[in-house]
Amino acid sequence: MGMKLSRDIVKDLFRGDKSGRVGLVCDFWDETIPSWLAQGYPVDDDGSPVHPAEHFNLDMLCAGGWFDWKCRPGIHDVLEENKDSQTFRDGNGVTRKQWKLRSGTSEKISFSMNSFEEWQKCRACVVCSAEKRVDKEVINTTRVNLKRWREKGKWTFYGHQFLWENMRDSFGEITLCEKVMNDRAWASDYCSVYTDLYKEAFTLLIDSAGKPDGIWLYEDLGYNNATFCSPGMYEEILFPFYSEITDFFHRLGMAVVMHSCGFVETIAGMMADAGIDGLHPLEVNAGNDPLKMAGEIGDKMVLIGGFDTAILETGDRERIRKAVEDIVKRMRYAGARYVFCPSSPISPKVRYDDFRYALDVFRECASPALNN
Numbered sequence: 303m304g305m306k307l308s309r310d311i312v313k314d315l316f317r318g319d320k321s322g323r324v325g326l327v328c329d330f331w332d333e334t335i336p337s338w339l340a341q342g343y344p345v346d347d348d349g350s351p352v353h354p355a356e357h358f359n360l361d362m363l364c365a366g367g368w369f370d371w372k373c374r375p376g377i378h379d380v381l382e383e384n385k386d387s388q389t390f391r392d393g394n395g396v397t398r399k400q401w402k403l404r405s406g407t408s409e410k411i412s413f414s415m416n417s418f419e420e421w422q423k424c425r426a427c428v429v430c431s432a433e434k435r436v437d438k439e440v441i442n443t444t445r446v447n448l449k450r451w452r453e454k455g456k457w458t459f460y461g462h463q464f465l466w467e468n469m470r471d472s473f474g475e476i477t478l479c480e481k482v483m484n485d486r487a488w489a490s491d492y493c494s495v496y497t498d499l500y501k502e503a504f505t506l507l508i509d510s511a512g513k514p515d516g517i518w519l520y521e522d523l524g525y526n527n528a529t530f531c532s533p534g535m536y537e538e539i540l541f542p543f544y545s546e547i548t549d550f551f552h553r554l555g556m557a558v559v560m561h562s563c564g565f566v567e568t569i570a571g572m573m574a575d576a577g578i579d580g581l582h583p584l585e586v587n588a589g590n591d592p593l594k595m596a597g598e599i600g601d602k603m604v605l606i607g608g609f610d611t612a613i614l615e616t617g618d619r620e621r622i623r624k625a626v627e628d629i630v631k632r633m634r635y636a637g638a639r640y641v642f643c644p645s646s647p648i649s650p651k652v653r654y655d656d657f658r659y660a661l662d663v664f665r666e667c668a669s670p671a672l673n674n
Contacts, residue, residue: 366444367460524564548577583607
């Protein structure tokens, strides 16, 4: 029997089969791969860097799926600009400052959607607006990516941020926590409108570009050692809509992965109960204990991550080996359905050879034989 394709390995994990090898996925800062070219990273015939998914044989690949979710799509009004940064107003009326030449989260300066009345004005631009958001360029790019990675045997997914991230981006943390979360009608209306939009948009994208194996929803629900809100508030406001969206994708035969940076240990079980099939990235520096989560969640979810990326930045091979072996072997011995993944994107501080070494160690201990 030949070696299993990445797609089959990940499908098995989501079906509950732990007899195969551990999965592998990771992400990189935009600057990382270019910085590795001088360290020996390979290039294609045209001189461009080989895609890391092919070079490192990653198992899970994003094929697209991102569309303009903001209330008024296509708005980018530049207010100020210099050689380093640009200040602009987006389709939610948020004024932002963004670096031009390096990666980083934009600074949110001011918000105009700071009352229920302002949201009511904006919601009309969201309702039944999927066709203007999932345009031909999004469809064509997604179709090409899906075909490419499917032919290479990868487990493919579409990705997009979801309700909590959208509310934070729309209202800002102060309005969100002081007004929206205390006004159930406002919160429920916002979540309902956007859940409907996502179902419409992904239906259009799947019908036009093809169906991937899964969906990856980005929701940063925690920070250091705590969630932003109490688990009970999340359960009341967000999780009914998580259940609705997971039901939607499950009916299409797709798995659902939730990405949430920060501490989420106390709500991981709620995610599983809402139908979420996988959780990423299990940040240990935020207080998550992947082994404890494996014991509490059991076979309910695939756990993705739990490896401290900062260890790679040390360049200490002995420390790297010990950390990789520790997380992979202990998660397997705990009975977890596990995908190895650094808990944050790989930065240029990591040397190319050190990352390759970490993956060599991973492959030594990811064998199915360790199940016995």
